Amino acid sequence: MDSMDSIQEFQKFLYDKTLDGRRINVLALVGAGLSAPSGVIPSNIGDTDGDNVWRNYSFIDLATLDAFDSNPALVWLYYALKRHQALKAEPNEGHKVLAQLSNLNDKFNLLTISQNMDGLHHRSGHNREKLLEFHGSLFNVKCTNFMCYYSKYTLKDPLTDSLDATKYEDSENTQLPTINSLDQLPLCPECLSNGEKYLLRPGVIWFGESLPLYLIDQADEFIIENDIDLLLVIGTSHTVWPTSSYIDVIKNNGGYIAVFNIVEDSEIDKIKETSNTKVWNFIGDCSITLPKVFNSFINS
Template sequence: MKALLEFQDHLQKSRRIVALVGAGLSVSSGLPTYRGTQGLWKNFNMIDLATPDAFYIDPGLVWQFYSWRRFNALKAKPNKGHQAVSQLAQIKGNDYITITQNVDGLQSRSGHPKHNLYEIHGSLFELKCTSFTCNYTDRDNFTNPLTPALADTEYEYDSKRKRRDLDTDQSISPQFRPVKELAELDLPSCPACNELLRPGVVWFGESLLLLVIDQIDNFIEEDHVDLVLVIGTSGTVYPANSYVDRIKLKGGKVAVFNTDIDQDVLEGKVSNTWGFKGDAAETLPLALKPLLEKNPASTTI
């Protein structure tokens, strides 16, 4: 309780705030983090599918994987944590940005203003042309399926096969729906040049968008940041870890909301750092409550 009161006091005094959001915030919305044992889709390693090489070799396979991800993200609803972040982003008189590592679009769909939301890994709902001579981009495309050929690829398992054998009453493994053999003509194509479209996400082996990184760097460097909220992420992956370290080195304080937090942080042994362990979708709104009650959201969430 002492740590919470200290945090809330500093929060209400802060005028420049950064929120760094990770996959843990979307778990309560029904989206897994895709780490460890959850990193498979139809027995394919998800990391292997999220690369430019995979798309070059078999764009039909990769598009089926992303059709499944888009479908599940569309089914999910923004939770109280997303809503709290979006409300914080609308408080007048504060300089504020949200840096999200998520591609699920839930932060945007919760009412977050576009001008101070940075999706550094892209979005499942953005499409980009693969042609080097074409700069076509389609944003906030929530069509499902994107093409008739991708219909029924959104489901990972065959619903006709029950999880228990009716004769023996024994549990059986679910049956994956087979991956379709799709030609490029069956996949999303660019309306400007007819070349193949790709998901607008940053794949493994690709660089983050320099314009976005520059805008974030400018915000952090142009003036002192009072507080960085580390929400549903370990903050150990570049460039996320650099943002936290840079803010802290310049005198800013850190508040971590996650299910996994270093014990020294929880015990208050790390200077200028608070840790609130648990589901960030629940702990964050409670921690922000005094400030948000004073500043109701200007848009409906």
């Protein structure tokens, strides 16, 4: 079956499922492949140089709680750079299509589980009540005081004068700013108002930290309460957890799968070959394939 036949068959599936005012229940699993066309550095540490190194620091040096405790200035300089780079990128057409689907309430009952931290879902207009950011967000900050629950989503750049990434984003020709005081880093305003000084930290999930249980619970509740008709695998693969677990759950519950990625996923292809699960593969740039497949449905 050629790609155009696959698109037509998939669109017929969507139309048939939404006849007579019905809604299609959809779970979307999103990875770095969706943001790649926007020019965003992938969500894992160190991908700037392709060898897990940034200025001779490995991801272990930068993305753990121990690293933050021992050198918060270095960790904040790195994440300030990632925030700055993400803000320079724009949501691509793939983000926009997924956002439209999240707001297409008369036809779609969608929940998106994203592994991306770049904030592009929010900036594309994705319904926030239908978005679970499993790895956190570069634009969330939270207090390190265990007795304080301060948390905020902010696009402010830079967060402090010392974290102005424009002064050191050229890693080959500039030195990192010198930070000698905690006062030069983001501090919790609530603790300051109480006469205490506690750092804010990036609101991302570091290595060694567990995924928030409340997010996993929300995902599980959505699957349990809805008979999932369709699983969208966008820019991620069966080899990435928790993508793999949700793929198997939807398959076992009789849902169909549509893959949007630059390469075919051999593990998902095995599902197609060994079960009755229908699998569509739309191979290519997600910012192109998602609009090509969904635009006519969205506009119908």
